Amino acid sequence: MATQRILDFLATRRPEGPCLVVDLDIVENNFHAFRKALPDSAIFYAVKANPAPEVLRLLASLGSNFDCASVAEIEMALEAGATARRISYGNTIKKERDIERAAALGVSLFAVDCVEEVEKVARAAPGARVFCRVLTNGEGAEWPLSRKFGCVPAMAIDVLVEAARLGLVATGISFHVGSQQTDTNAWDAAIGDAKFVFEALAEKGIVLTLVNMGGGFPTRYLKDVPAAEAYGRAIFESLRRHFGNRLPETIIEPGRGMVGDAGVIKAEVVLVSRKSATDENRWVYLDIGKFGGLAETMDEAIRYPIVTARDGDLMEPCVLAGPTCDSADVLYEKKPYPLPITLTIGDEVLIEGTGAYTTTYASVAFNGFEPLRAYVI
């Protein structure tokens, strides 16, 4: 929801063009909610969700750790005040020279999901700690989870054995249950897989200590989602069930769940029209679309709440589209979006829950439109 601070900012500053406004108070609340929900887990904020310096500085000051996808993100986290010990290079796809750069910056925790990546880390960051990502099925997640990251648990055993053999510290297992995961039990099967790998390695004399439980914590879009406490409870119970009294260290990597509901995009209605006299749906065109920051509407995956000043009026399903000359730049068409029948050209709309995966997804200059501006307040 748009907070009063965001509404006041927009009313006072009246920025021209589409923009994102992020309320740091919400980010801080979310951080505390995660800490309370999973008090024994270290929080590694997924920088890719929103790398605004103000967000990173706030989280660094609150004691957050950082999950980074690239050397540039590592540098941003350091710049924001994190120490290298608080940074994980969580991308399983790294150039060897980037591993070397990260190691030179002091980073010593790396994600891997195959022997080939282990070999790179062993050469470029000798003695570093590595965790191996295992595949999960992503059921219950709204953003599609592919098989891109991770290997099957049986292969994770070989990967970590090889890591140990090459002088790395085989630290543990990671997984990701899929972004915008609304099933609090989604973590359970993967925690079971982690335990399986822990036992298999223990038999080989390698003691794992870490379970990186990834992200996936949802933000509220149109439907209610379980609160952080519900996830905390389900995850803790699952850890207890699988690991008994010998609980491993754990990490969580919230991104969307940390910043999603802290941001609101202000946009403008550029055109409202029909394609024929008998057209069933009106077309509503905004000054932001798939290439301007709303990439997560791809396949209509994420459905953002949209607020207008006319929401008391009669609603009618509309096709919603962006402003570029690209026919793929349509946000919601298969499932049209209900908007007030009185909505008109020039109206302002607020697109809520847009604090994550918007600014950096925006294209450089597609159709000459500048990237999404952001104000962090």
Next chain:
Amino acid sequence: MATQRILDFLATRRPEGPCLVVDLDIVENNFHAFRKALPDSAIFYAVKANPAPEVLRLLASLGSNFDCASVAEIEMALEAGATARRISYGNTIKKERDIERAAALGVSLFAVDCVEEVEKVARAAPGARVFCRVLTNGEGAEWPLSRKFGCVPAMAIDVLVEAARLGLVATGISFHVGSQQTDTNAWDAAIGDAKFVFEALAEKGIVLTLVNMGGGFPTRYLKDVPAAEAYGRAIFESLRRHFGNRLPETIIEPGRGMVGDAGVIKAEVVLVSRKSATDENRWVYLDIGKFGGLAETMDEAIRYPIVTARDGDLMEPCVLAGPTCDSADVLYEKKPYPLPITLTIGDEVLIEGTGAYTTTYASVAFNGFEPLRAYVI
């Protein structure tokens, strides 16, 4: 195909990281081919395909006109040496204040597809020329064409009548047969629709003069495509058939067809791995993906030719993915891509036919990766 000039540039300069190299000689050849194929049509280059200043300057010097999607693109075309008379504001979705800005820059030709847009143009650019876009079905096009732009021909009549009533010059009809259109006859039905609207308006005393036949001209990816001459012949015959001896002025708006085959992306293999010991396909990860400039691999729509130094070796279908921590950043998976079985980490690959719709589609900084760099030679 990578030209010798591009290969020499890469061999000499050895740029670090993924980059696009565009050979201006090819752009010039393409311009001449279009001019020869459709000698009576004015060429309006679709700036959005690749707005590199060098490309725009070359085309301006060759006498090209420019189809612009935004005020920023209009400014780029002017900067490159085009006069305002040679610019069309071809986006049917415009803010009124942007129409005003364009008019202030001297632009006097605007696209519309509804009465609402006509009203904006009448207020913000009194007396301007407008053409109305009509819907086509996009059959035969490889990049999805939605119903986003245009109205049915019957509605186009009302739109242009209203334009005339509001003091605008109702100039003609435009349409787009869909990007990467491989059927040379795809223009025919739309030219017939244009003729229908011409006649209907003539009965009302409004004489249309222009048919804007849009873009859609393909570039060669993996499959051969008809040459510009074949399109020229089919289009000219269709114009003759529908308009007889009273041929209208015509415009074409090539974008992909002008620059697509002039560009090659140099990328690097970051990782080659399998997900399990029995995995059927290897996964090949590049340092460029869907968010770094290859957005047109969305739904595996555009299938680029990929060249490696090992192409003589045995080939095997691979899943091809990008370098970001986003599970949606997979290029080809439903239909795996054949690559040499010897392809290995650190190898360079050339992704051909990438001169259009790559650089400006690239995200600002997703996962901390910088946008695609481009060299125009």
